[in-house]
Amino acid sequence: MAMLEVKNLHTYYGNIQALQGISLEVEEGEIVTLIGANGAGKTTTLRSICRLLDPRQGSIILEGEDLANCKAHEMVYKGVAMVPEGRGVFSRLTVAENLDMGAFSRDDASGVRQDLERVYNLFPRLKERRAQVAGTLSGGEQQMLATGRALMAHPRLMLMDEPSMGLSPILVEDTFETIKAINKEGTTILLVEQNATMAFSVADRGYVLQTGEIILHDTAENLKTNEMVQKAYLGIE
Amino acid sequence: MTITKSIEIRDVIKFGLLAGVIVLSLSVIGFIDLLGTRELVAGMFTLGHIFMLAAPFGMAFVSAxxxxxDEKNKALGYGFLIGVIAALPLVVLAILATSFDxxxxxxxxxxSLISLLTFxxxxxxxxxxxxVVTGILGLLAAGLHTLPDRFQHPLITGLGWMLIAGTFSEILLGRVRAFFGRGVVKLIFAGKALNPIAALIIFVLAAGITYWLDTRAPKKEETVEDIKKLQKxxxxxxxxxxxxxxxxxLILGTYLTEVANxxxxYVIMGLGLNIVVGFAGLLDLGFVAFFAIGAFAMGVLTSEGHLGLGLTFWTALPFSVxxxxxxxxxLGIPVLxxxxxYLAIVTLGFGEIIRILALSDMLKPYIGGAQGILQIPKPSIMGFEFIQPESxxxxxxxxxxxxxxISWRLRxxxxxxxxxAMRDDEDVAEAMGINLVSTKLMAFASGAFFGGLAGAIFASKLTSIFPHSFNLIVSxxxxxxxxxxxxxSLPGVVVGALILVGLPELLREFAEHRMLIYGALLIVMMLAKPEGFWPSEIIKRELHAHEEPEPVSSD
Known part of the structure; x- marks a missing residue:
């Protein structure tokens, strides 16, 4: 049984249908990527899964449990954490306070302390800047913080929304290295990306999204060599 | 290496004229003249002079x-020029006023205004x-800016205290007479104003004490010892x-105590609204509603008139709150x-609804409509009645x-x-596991709690309440x-209340210009000190992060 099963998801913004029946699966321990052009519905899919949006139809099943009646703020208690698009740090809280908020759902103090160590080891930069207000961090540091904050929830499934957005190429490489490392330590990752090249370099499998529908899904290896994908998303003629 | 955009002669003229025009407009609306009636230092200058000279002084200080x-002389020269230029519009006004009707x-x-302007x-x-005076003042202001901090700070503080003492000399006089008798009054005051020597002494004392405190203050919180000392x-x-x-x-006397009350x-209300707006980031423009509800509840529960239930203050207080x-x-549920x-508009409406309800015929049998509720008893404990402002x-x-x-612990x-977290990003906060519904409702409820507390005390303090006391202006x-x-910021609430509620009370003769001062103060604040007079640490760090060296902490 897959860790996350999404079946036939239909999501609307008012009367405009953004998702037209999305189905996807994420197995435990995988990195699965969701690629597509602007407006294809990648972020909408992610936000629907973590209940920040209410799908009109479809089901989301996490480890056999139907999450239909689960509220957005309850998702993190089910082991799902999100790294939001555009980094979304709490800009007026310090780095340490942001990380603290990441562990909001937990009451095991010693575990939280361990995870804080882990995050600081993963991102030594955050440790240096822990007393700094998050809004004054650079883009790359904010991405680290958003990722670190999600890790503080000790999630089993992490949803990442375009972690490479607005970062310099070198920082993008770093970010994807980190994603791989986090996955190796046992966190399953569903990754939404526009940067298909980088996404395929870390992912096990991928789904290609177009105007609210999944038009293709396969292993990352196969997608990389798929003619249509090469043309549309990898810039290879 | 620092790159600062230096100002040129064109900017100097601009700043000077700007200062001049500010004073000119204050003059033609009658503000300067009005303030001219309040003498600060006997026979020397009035509050009108202060306002007349503040703009050139400030402008010269800022431009310096x-x-x-490294260009001190240039700064001084520019300061002088700004002062001189600022005087020109006033001179034109004086010439026009004397030549034409x-x-x-x-x-x-x-x-009397022209006489004030021309000394x-x-x-x-x-x-x-x-x-010459504005020129020299501009020079002094620029000079003050070029001084090192350890002189600049005491000088400005000294000047500030002297001006405060002068502005409130009449109140000060009353207090001094009450405590030390007429003999001491004659030493310090001339008429209702300070005498020049006393003013000088106040200046020297304030500046001296500030200098002494500055040199004594621990430089930085570095070691654990220092921090412990600081906490102690x-x-x-x-x-x-x-x-x-x-x-x-006992020190303040009846009048000042009433002002303090x-x-x-307003401090209680401010602390309440601070939770809603400052902590939770929910812009609430109808806060007066809770003040009104607290007051009317207290009125209905305690009044000894035909509308009231006749409970005591202390019994009624919990119910009012x-x-x-x-x-x-x-209010919170529909605006979740x-x-x-959008929230601001809805809360604005809520405030008005409560006021109109209080005025309405529908509720008149219960809360008296426009006639309000009378005969509300003052609080008492075991026979002791809190009647005087002092009690x-x-x-x-x-x-x-x-x-x-409560605010401090909640923060x-x-x-x-x-x-x-909700204030900074609602969606992300929700994704972290925060229940937005309960969090928002708790913010509205906590804010309303304090609003109601202030209202209840207000009703009991005034002994009668009317719907028109609860209009938008309170919010x-x-x-x-x-x-x-x-x-x-919590201390900020106190500072803000002192400035916006205390000051207008003490400067009652200028009440007609109250809204003008209010507006001007808010504009100046937002431009010059957007973080407020006593900002919370975080906001200060956020707004001025680019001016400080990067705070890098290490173990």
Whole structure:
């Protein structure tokens, strides 16, 4: 049984249908990527899964449990954490306070302390800047913080929304290295990306999204060599 | 290496004229003339002079900061020029006023204003004096800016205290007479104003003490020892502060205590709204509603008239506060999904609804309509009635301390953190596991709790309440005072209330210009000190992060 099963998801913004029946699966321990052009519905899919949006139809099943009646703020208690698009740090809280908020759902103090160590080891930069207000961090540091904050929830499934957005190429490489490392330590990752090249370099499998529908899904290896994908998303003629 | 955009002669002319035009407009609306009636230092200058000279002085001070530090002479020269240029529009006004009859267009340009502008020396000599005085002041202001901090700070503080003492000399005089008798009054005052020597002594004392304190202050919180020392000092300070507050009605006298009571009520409200706006980031423009509900609940429960139930203050207090807290939740539920501007409009409507309900015929049998509720008893404990402002002070103080303590504990609590996370990003906060519904409702309820507390004390203090006491301006006042003090900052609320509620009370003769001062103060604040007079640490760090060296902490 897959860790996350999404079946036939239909999501609307008012009367405009953004998702037209999305189905996807994420197995435990995988990195699965969701690629597509602007407006294809990648972020909408992610936000629907973590209940920040209410799908009109479809089901989301996490480890056999139907999450239909689960509220957005309850998702993190089910082991799902999100790294939001555009980094979304709490800009007026310090780095340490942001990380603290990441562990909001937990009451095991010693575990939280361990995870804080882990995050600081993963991102030594955050440790240096822990007393700094998050809004004054650079883009790359904010991405680290958003990722670190999600890790503080000790999630089993992490949803990442375009972690490479607005970062310099070198920082993008770093970010994807980190994603791989986090996955190796046992966190399953569903990754939404526009940067298909980088996404395929870390992912096990991928789904290609177009105007609210999944038009293709396969292993990352196969997608990389798929003619249509090469043309549309990898810039290879 | 520093690159500062240095100012040029063109900017100097611009700044000078700007200062001149500010003073000119203050003059033609009659503000300067009005302030001219309040003498600060006997026979020397009035509050009108201060306002007349403040703009050139300030402008020269600010522009001196924009000249690079190694060009002192240039800064001084520019300061002088700004002062001189600022005087020119005033000279033109004086010439026009003496040559033509311009009072039919500008009724406030009175002979006394012209006399004030020209220092009572006639047009020619007076204009010259004006130009020289503003020029020298500009020079001094620029000079002050070039001084190192350890001199600049005491000098400005000394000047500030002298001006404060001068402005409130009449009140000061009353207090001095009450404590030390007429003999001492004659030593310090001349007429109602300070005498020049006393003014000088105040200046020297304030500057000296500031200098001494500055040199003594620990440089930085570096070691654990230093921090412990600092914490101990803070505790001692808070203790001393409370002690001072306890005896202050004796020192302040009836009038000032009454003013302090009004300030206190606004502090309680400010602390409440600070939770809603400052902590939780929910812009609420109808805060007066909770104040009104607290007051009317207290009125209905305690009044000895035909509308009241005749309970005691202390029995009614919890119910009044409960009523407004519930109203907070009731307001909160429909606006759960709203953000920013939309929320502001809805809360604005809520405030008006409550006021109109209080005025309505529908509720007239219960809360008296426009006639309000009368015969509300003052609080009493075991036969002792809190009738005088001096005794009511302790009730207000109790409320303030309670509100401050709860706010302080809430800020550092889990709930406080939830509010701040929600303020920064609602969606992400929700994804972190924060229940937005309960978090928002708790913010509205906590804010309303304090609003109701202030209202209940207000009703009992006044012994009668009318719907027209609860109009929009109260909401605006409370919001302004927390912004002026520093959004999210607890001491800021007190500072803001002192400035926006206390000052207008003490400067009653200028009441007609109150809104003007209010508006001007808010604009200047937002431009010059957007974080408020006493900002919370975080906001200060955020707004000025680019000016400080990067705070890198290490183990």
């Amino acid at each position: 900061g924009k000249v690079s530090a 311009i009072r039919q267009f500008l009724p406030n340009v009175s002979p 009572g020396q006639g047009l020619t000599v007076g204009s010259l004096i004006l130009v 000092m803070t505790k001692i300070r808070i203790g001393l502060g409370i002690l001072l507050l306890l005896v202050s009605p 009004n300030v206190g009520l 409960l009523a407004s807290t519930l109203a907070g939740v009731v 999904g709203m953000r920013g501007d 009511l002070f302790y009730i207000v103080l109790l409320g303030v301390l309670l509100a401050a303590f 550092d609590s889990r709930l406080g953190r939830q509010w701040m 605006i006042n409370v919001l302004s005072l927390i912004i002026v003090g520093g959004l999210g």
